[in-house]
Amino acid sequence: MAGTGEGKKEEPDYKKLFNFPLIRHTDMPEEMKVETMELCVTACEKFETNNESAAKMIKESMDKKFGSSWHVVIGEDFGFEITHEAKNLLYMFYGGRLAICVWRCS
Amino acid sequence: APQNIVRYSFKERSYKSTSVVDQMAVHFVLEGNLLHQDSDEARRLRAKEGDDSGEDDRPDSVASKTDKKEPKLTNQFNFSERASQTLNNSLRDRCCQTEPPPRVTFSDTANQWKTYDMYEMETEKQEKNKDKQNATPKKENDNSKKKMMLIETQSDTITKVLKPAKILERMCNQNICDDIAQDFKYFEDVSDEFRDQKGTLLPLWKFHYEKAKLSVTALCWNKKYQDLFAVGMGSYDFSKQGHGMLVFYSLKNSAFPEYIYPTSSGILCLDIHELHSHLVAVGFYDGCVAVYNLKEEGQEPVYKSTAKTGKHTDPVWQVQWQNDDMDNNHNFYSVSSDGRVVSWTLVKVRYTNTLIIHLCLDSNSRCLSFTVGGTSFDFHKHIDYLFLVGTEVGQIYKCSKAYSTQFLETYEAHSMAVDAVKWNHFHPKVFISCSSDWTIKIWDHTINSPMFTFDLNSAVGDFAWSPYSSTVFAAVTTDRTVHVFDLSVNKDQALCQQTVVSKKKTKLTHIDFNPVYPIIIVGDDQSCVTSLKLSPNLRRTPKGKKRQELPKGPETEVAKMEQLLRLLREPDPTTV
Numbered sequence: 001m002a003g004t005g006e007g008k009k010e011e012p013d014y015k016k017l018f019n020f021p022l023i024r025h026t027d028m029p030e031e032m033k034v035e036t037m038e039l040c041v042t043a044c045e046k047f048e049t050n051n052e053s054a055a056k057m058i059k060e061s062m063d064k065k066f067g068s069s070w071h072v073v074i075g076e077d078f079g080f081e082i083t084h085e086a087k088n089l090l091y092m093f094y095g096g097r098l099a100i101c102v103w104r105c106s
Numbered sequence: 107a108p109q110n111i112v113r114y115s116f117k118e119r120s121y122k123s124t125s126v127v128d129q130m131a132v133h134f135v136l137e138g139n140l141l142h143q144d145s146d147e148a149r150r151l152r153a154k155e156g157d158d159s160g161e162d163d164r165p166d167s168v169a170s171k172t173d174k175k176e177p178k179l180t181n182q183f184n185f186s187e188r189a190s191q192t193l194n195n196s197l198r199d200r201c202c203q204t205e206p207p208p209r210v211t212f213s214d215t216a217n218q219w220k221t222y223d224m225y226e227m228e229t230e231k232q233e234k235n236k237d238k239q240n241a242t243p244k245k246e247n248d249n250s251k252k253k254m255m256l257i258e259t260q261s262d263t264i265t266k267v268l269k270p271a272k273i274l275e276r277m278c279n280q281n282i283c284d285d286i287a288q289d290f291k292y293f294e295d296v297s298d299e300f301r302d303q304k305g306t307l308l309p310l311w312k313f314h315y316e317k318a319k320l321s322v323t324a325l326c327w328n329k330k331y332q333d334l335f336a337v338g339m340g341s342y343d344f345s346k347q348g349h350g351m352l353v354f355y356s357l358k359n360s361a362f363p364e365y366i367y368p369t370s371s372g373i374l375c376l377d378i379h380e381l382h383s384h385l386v387a388v389g390f391y392d393g394c395v396a397v398y399n400l401k402e403e404g405q406e407p408v409y410k411s412t413a414k415t416g417k418h419t420d421p422v423w424q425v426q427w428q429n430d431d432m433d434n435n436h437n438f439y440s441v442s443s444d445g446r447v448v449s450w451t452l453v454k455v456r457y458t459n460t461l462i463i464h465l466c467l468d469s470n471s472r473c474l475s476f477t478v479g480g481t482s483f484d485f486h487k488h489i490d491y492l493f494l495v496g497t498e499v500g501q502i503y504k505c506s507k508a509y510s511t512q513f514l515e516t517y518e519a520h521s522m523a524v525d526a527v528k529w530n531h532f533h534p535k536v537f538i539s540c541s542s543d544w545t546i547k548i549w550d551h552t553i554n555s556p557m558f559t560f561d562l563n564s565a566v567g568d569f570a571w572s573p574y575s576s577t578v579f580a581a582v583t584t585d586r587t588v589h590v591f592d593l594s595v596n597k598d599q600a601l602c603q604q605t606v607v608s609k610k611k612t613k614l615t616h617i618d619f620n621p622v623y624p625i626i627i628v629g630d631d632q633s634c635v636t637s638l639k640l641s642p643n644l645r646r647t648p649k650g651k652k653r654q655e656l657p658k659g660p661e662t663e664v665a666k667m668e669q670l671l672r673l674l675r676e677p678d679p680t681t682v
Contacts, residue, residue: 018225025214081213089212093224099216105209 018096025091036062036090040100044074051075051098058102069106074098276359283360286310290357290625295641303595305602305643307588310625311360313337313635318351322629324376325618330383332622333357334364337635340372340391342615347372347391352398355635367398367405379427379436387438387450389422395440395450409452418442423481439493443479447495447505484528484537494537494551496524502539504551517554519547526568532576532663536671540566546581548593550671557671558597562589568616570626574645576663577670580626582614588628590644594666601644606636 021041026033039061047054055072062070066088073080076097082089084103091101115122141148280287290310297306324338333356340350350372354365371392379385384400388407394417396407411417420443427438428449437451479498486492491507492514500520503513520541530536536557540546542565547556562583569581577593586607589600607614607630616629624640 018222018229022224022228024224025212027210075216077217079213079215081211083209083211086208086210089210091212091214093216093221096225097218097221099221101214101216103212 021092021094023090023092024099025089027087027089029087032066032087033090035065036102037092040090040092040102041094044094044098044100058100062102062104066104070102070104073101272359275362279359279361283311286360290623290639293639295643301643303601303643305590305641307590307602307604307606307626307638307640307644309606310637310639311357313355313360313363313627313637315351315353315363315366315633318353318633320349320351320372320633321631322615322633322635323350323372323374325616325627325629325635326376326378326386327618327620327627328378328383329380329621331356332620335618335620335627335635336376336378336386337629338373338376338388339633340374342631350390352376352386352388354400357637365400367407369396374421375424377425377427377438382436385427385436387425387427387440389425389440389442391421393418393420393422393442393444395422395425395438397438397452411450418444418446418448420444420479424483426483426485428485439483439485441480441483441495443481443498445479447480447483447493481523482526486534487529487531488534494527494529496527496539498523500524500541500543502527502549515551515554517549517556519549519556520545525566528569528571530576530667531571531573533667534664536576536667538569538571538579540569540581542566544583558593560589560591560600562587562600567614570617570619572619572645573621574624576667578645580617580619582617582628584613586610586612586614586630588614588617588626588638590640592644593670597670602641606638607634 021037023033023037028036039058043054043057043061046057051074055074058072058074059070062072071082071084076099078099080101082101082103082105084105088104089102091099093099109125110123111127112121112123114120141151289308293308295306295308318339320339321341321343322337323340323342324336326336326338328334328336335355337353337355338350339353341347350369352365352367352369352373353363356364369388369390371390371394373388374391375389377387379387386398386400388396388398390396394411396410399408402408418440422440422442425438425440427436431437431451435451435453437449439447439449441447478501480495481498482496484494486494493505493507495503495505496519497503500518500522502517502519502524504515504517505513519539520543522541522543524539524541527539528537530538535550535552536548537551538546538548544561544564544566546558546560546562546566546569548558549556562581564583564585564587567582567584569579572578572580575592575594577595578591580588580590582588586605588602588604588606590602591600595601606628609632612634613631614628615631617626619626624645625637626640627635627637629635
């Protein structure tokens with residue numbers, strides 16, 4: 001991972017290019033999707049170095065907005081298998097390195 | 107109290123003055139109910155009560171009748187409480203189960219290379235979209251450009267009326283020069299009938315652009331639009347070199363050029379592409395070659411050679427378009443005093459979605475170097491590799507594109523610089539050359555000596571083969587004269603020698619036949635171009651046996667020339 005990071009440094013162009021949020025998978029309705037995506041971007045920008053705080057912020061905001069029991073995972077390198085309520089999952093990339101998975105399951 | 111109080115009396119419906127205002131206010135009145143027991147009233151009451159007691163049997167009736175008795179008051183502090191208990195509703199249990207919201211399982215792995223790949227794909231997609239959008243926004247851009255143009259034109263009233271004004275200008279010119287237009291189309295000099303073989307030239311329009319005080323150095327008709335021709339301007343006086351100008355005139359408007367391109371260096375030669383008539387190759391005095399695109403706006407050439415791309419180091423004397431090469435790139439040749447013949451190719455390079463075309467030297471380096479400067483050249487009409495180069499010292503070289511060092515043949519043609527050399531349009535072996543040594547010579551390229559030599563008694567500036575006959579050519583000399591020859595009619599003398607400009611100082615520099623109409627244009631060193639119509643005698647097709655028209659066609663033309671040549675070859679050639 002460090003290697004790829006260095007590779008990116010060599011190509012600052014790519015870093016700039018890949019700075020946009022990119023939704024990998026979602027089954028949310030459009031409106032919810034946009035809102036969640038924006039929230040994720042805001043959180044990741046706010047806590048650039050602290051994924052935990054970012055995840056916390058996302059989870060709490062989501063709980064407030066859409067009701068309880070949301071789960072958030074943010075990281076660079078992980079695998080996961082989750083069960084979520086239908087229409088309540090967003091899996092996206094951000095900033096060229098972060099993967100963010102937000103889902104609801106009670 | 108005031109004396110003048112007036113009050114409205116509702117009873118009498120008018121204002122009444124009240125003289126006296128009651129000064130007394132009663133605040134509280136309480137009548138007492140005590141009586142003195144010895145008073146009359148008490149006695150009377152007592153007597154009355156005595157009466158009443160007698161009637162006590164029916165007190166109720168009396169009380170209700172008289173209503174004098176006080177009503178009986180209930181004691182409001184006297185409550186009695188009552189309670190009761192109702193039955194409670196019995197409780198019931200009720201159950202139901204909803205279906206849980208549907209759940210989906212999802213799994214994935216997030217790592218760097220996956221994110222990278224995804225981003226890569228996405229950017230690609232976006233770029234593709236951009237490409238697609240670029241196509242459409244371009245139109246929009248065009249539209250907006252047009253809009254901008256419109257806005258600009260709205261602000262600028264002159265450009266707004268540009269097109270109508272142009273049409274009007276043409277109309278005016280056509281009306282003014284109506285007789286010329288009529289002459290151009292219909293006039294045939296009847297006196298030719300009696301003049302035997304001689305012919306005349308009828309001056310038609312004169313083209314002059316007053317801002318260009320330069321010498322006409324190049325003329326070229328547009329092959330596609332036969333009324334349009336290009337004029338290159340520069341200077342042949344090498345001590346007075348300055349700017350140049352490329353102008354385009356139409357026969358439809360003799361007053362003002364259609365296009366004007368000022369150049370920094372004098373133009374010495376130009377050529378219009380035969381198929382893509384908007385492309386004009388130009389050679390400059392400073393050694394540059396450039397290509398102008400008439401479709402593009404702006405005054406600058408679209409392509410121009412630079413020192414980096416290997417421009418000539420001396421004036422470029424002739425440029426000529428070639429057929430497109432195998433990659434469909436346009437290419438042309440140029441010849442210069444620096445002794446090189448260079449092939450230029452407009453190479454299309456695809457570079458990040460934009461087409462950039464630049465002039466480049468042919469990689470095969472079809473670049474011939476001579477020890478002496480070349481002044482003119484011409485490529486064979488049919489044999490692709492064969493071409494002739496005229497030089498400053500009067501020699502003509504027959505060269506091949508295949509060999510860059512050797513000449514196939516050297517003709518000791520002239521004693522001065524060869525001004526022009528041209529292949530015959532029809533006969534594959536014949537070419538012609540002219541020089542400042544006053545002579546024009548016609549050659550068979552297989553024979554080392556000239557077939558014909560004509561001495562015009564003045565330096566020959568330029569000549570041109572006619573497009574309609576293999577034996578007709580016209581030449582201009584510096585003594586203001588146009589010479590028209592038809593070898594099939596008279597192979598010793600010109601059919602017509604006519605002075606076409608009146609000013610004594612003027613020199614004629616160039617001449618060109620219109621590809622379709624029987625007219626020629628002649629340029630002089632006062633930046634003036636004159637168009638002349640050939641009289642019927644000059645373009646007569648040879649009559650076979652008494653008015654019997656010979657079949658037309660290139661074969662006939664070749665045969666005509668061949669016949670002439672045979673005449674010369676077989677008997678002792680006295681003219682050579």
